[in-house]
Amino acid sequence: MSFGDPNNPYGQQPQGQQPGYGYPQQAPQGVPPQQGYGYPAAPAYGAPGGYPGVPMAMPGGVKAARVMLWIMGGLQVLGAIGLVVMSAVVSNIDKSSVSSSDAEAFDTFGTGLFIGMAVLVLVFAAISMTLAAKFKSGGNGVRVCTIVYGAFIVLGGLTSLPTGIVGLVLGILIIVFVSKADGAAWFKRQQF
Numbered sequence: 001m002s003f004g005d006p007n008n009p010y011g012q013q014p015q016g017q018q019p020g021y022g023y024p025q026q027a028p029q030g031v032p033p034q035q036g037y038g039y040p041a042a043p044a045y046g047a048p049g050g051y052p053g054v055p056m057a058m059p060g061g062v063k064a065a066r067v068m069l070w071i072m073g074g075l076q077v078l079g080a081i082g083l084v085v086m087s088a089v090v091s092n093i094d095k096s097s098v099s100s101s102d103a104e105a106f107d108t109f110g111t112g113l114f115i116g117m118a119v120l121v122l123v124f125a126a127i128s129m130t131l132a133a134k135f136k137s138g139g140n141g142v143r144v145c146t147i148v149y150g151a152f153i154v155l156g157g158l159t160s161l162p163t164g165i166v167g168l169v170l171g172i173l174i175i176v177f178v179s180k181a182d183g184a185a186w187f188k189r190q191q192f
Helices: 060-091 100-134 140-159 165-179 181-187
Strands: none
Touching: 060 100, 060 140, 060 165, 060 181, 100 140, 140 165, 140 181, 165 181
């Protein structure tokens, strides 16, 4: 055993620390800092900017907004059916107390109004259900469209208070859940 033998790990070491021996005090440039021994600490599962190939889990608020969109779509389909029924009721109203030309105008206008409203409500239902279906694979455009859709729902709820309170609350919650930071991260995530 000689003092200067570099191949003898059990021999006496010189006073200075040799490079490569022991735990390094500072990581070399370009190497992430390590915690303890071994590999660098992994980011949490599904964290934005995590490892490639690891899917991000849909946040709870985004899941809730998706469920609310499905509920809104279902309620709007039921509302459209109700409007079609109302158009049938309007066309079957007893018109014996008014002149025939007034009764015919009322019948045509009322039926057309209810059918037009039903078509508009069905369009909103289709938008709601399409957005809800796109949440899993959609990008930031789906998020922006959902916020705009939520704003229209809030406006509709405000114009029809107190019966529109359900739409008002659901619209506000949809906007809030999709606009939060975890919702933005979900829609801006890397698509696989």
